[in-house]
Amino acid sequence: xxxxxxxxxxxxxxxxxxxxxxxxxxxxxxxxxxxxxxxxxxxxxxxxxxxxxxxxxxxxxxxxxxxxxxxxxxxxxxx
Numbered sequence: 001x002x003x004x005x006x007x008x009x010x011x012x013x014x015x016x017x018x019x020x021x022x023x024x025x026x027x028x029x030x031x032x033x034x035x036x037x038x039x040x041x042x043x044x045x046x047x048x049x050x051x052x053x054x055x056x057x058x059x060x061x062x063x064x065x066x067x068x069x070x071x072x073x074x075x076x077x078x079x
Contacts, residue, residue, distance in 0.1 A: 002048065009047040026050045028058045 013024040029045045046055040 005045055005048050008045055012047075026054065026058070028055045028062075030059070 008029060009024065009027070012027055012029070016022065016024055024047070026049070027047045028050065029043075031043050031045070033041050033043050035041065044055070044059070046052075046058075050058075
């Protein structure tokens with residue numbers, strides 16, 4: 001998996017730099033994948049050197065940052 005995460009880190013850093021988002025320090029990419037038979041799986045790929053507890057923290061922070069605006073959006077939709 002090391003080669004995959006290194007390639008992902010390089011690609012992600014290039015995309016973020018192109019859009020002037022700053023320098024990539026570390027990341028966790030969560031991706032839904034489809035295999036040849038159409039089966040879905042979830043893949044969590046931290047950039048190289050990210051300890052498991054840091055990856056978990058980044059994921060939890062990401063969830064919290066999405067849940068708040070989503071809750072507001074869906075509560076406004078009910079009105």
